Amino acid sequence: MCGASQPSVQLLLLTWMLLPGCGAVRGPGSVSGVLGGTLSVTCTYDRGDEMKPKFWCTPGLFTACDSDIIITKKDKPVVRRGRFSIWDNPTRWRFTVTMENLAKEDAGTYFCGVRTASLRWDKIAEVEVTVSPGEPPRTPAVTAPSRDPGGRGRGQQPPGPCPTCPLLTLAAPAGSPTADGAPGMDAPQGKRVSSAVFPVLAGLQLLALAAGAGAVLWVTLRHR
Numbered sequence: 134m135c136g137a138s139q140p141s142v143q144l145l146l147l148t149w150m151l152l153p154g155c156g157a158v159r160g161p162g163s164v165s166g167v168l169g170g171t172l173s174v175t176c177t178y179d180r181g182d183e184m185k186p187k188f189w190c191t192p193g194l195f196t197a198c199d200s201d202i203i204i205t206k207k208d209k210p211v212v213r214r215g216r217f218s219i220w221d222n223p224t225r226w227r228f229t230v231t232m233e234n235l236a237k238e239d240a241g242t243y244f245c246g247v248r249t250a251s252l253r254w255d256k257i258a259e260v261e262v263t264v265s266p267g268e269p270p271r272t273p274a275v276t277a278p279s280r281d282p283g284g285r286g287r288g289q290q291p292p293g294p295c296p297t298c299p300l301l302t303l304a305a306p307a308g309s310p311t312a313d314g315a316p317g318m319d320a321p322q323g324k325r326v327s328s329a330v331f332p333v334l335a336g337l338q339l340l341a342l343a344a345g346a347g348a349v350l351w352v353t354l355r356h357r
Contacts, residue, residue, distance in 0.1 A: 157182075158176055158245065158257055159176065160258035160259070161174060161175070161260060162260065163261040163263065164262055165263040166232070166265075167265055169235060173229055174232075176228060178227070178228075178247050180226060182226075185248055186205050186206060186248040187204065187219060187221045187228040187247055188204035188255070189204075189217065189245055190243065190246070191242070196254070197246065198246075198255070202214070202243075203219045216234050217231070218231045237264055241261075242261055242262075243259075246258065
């Protein structure tokens with residue numbers, strides 16, 4: 134309770150001066166993190182406290198804080214100090230404290246709060262921090278390059294045609310079907326023809342030579 138029922142004026146004034154504002158700052162109550170990890174705590178405050186310093190501290194014996202771990206200023210809403218950082222967002226009436234590289238010694242009781250006049254206690258909210266052992270970092274598994282059943286490694290080209298087979302390069306006429314059978318497109322140049330076509334072409338050339346020689350002989354005999 135913020136006070137007692139029907140107090141005297143002096144007691145009421147003393148209570149107002151010494152006790153922290155009831156409900157003025159609200160925090161999560163308790164948070165937890167793992168060793169070596171990062172932990173963030175967000176606390177909210179009332180309107181009218183936008184320009185006042187926000188802090189993160191350990192409890193004191195006769196005052197709210199034993200010492201400020203980190204605190205903002207009117208003209209410096211974002212502050213970083215070692216493993217600790219604090220960011221005040223006055224448009225949302227909240228501030229966030231971040232603790233990095235958590236250690237066992239970071240576990241304990243803290244206050245997030247708003248610094249008020251010197252004649253009053255600060256507006257605070259108690260936060261209990263728990264640090265638990267974390268899982269050891271996992272080493273990513275290294276996989277060997279996959280190989281196909283033929284024994285070829287990835288990135289290797291399949292073997293080409295027989296290097297000793299005689300090949301003949303011919304240019305396909307325009308408008309002939311392409312290799313995938315689609316008509317109306319020019320076939321690419323340099324199509325390789327199997328060696329089985331070579332004897333046929335050679336025979337045609339011999340027939341053409343024989344026919345030419347016969348025609349020359351016939352003309353020669355005719356003019357005699």
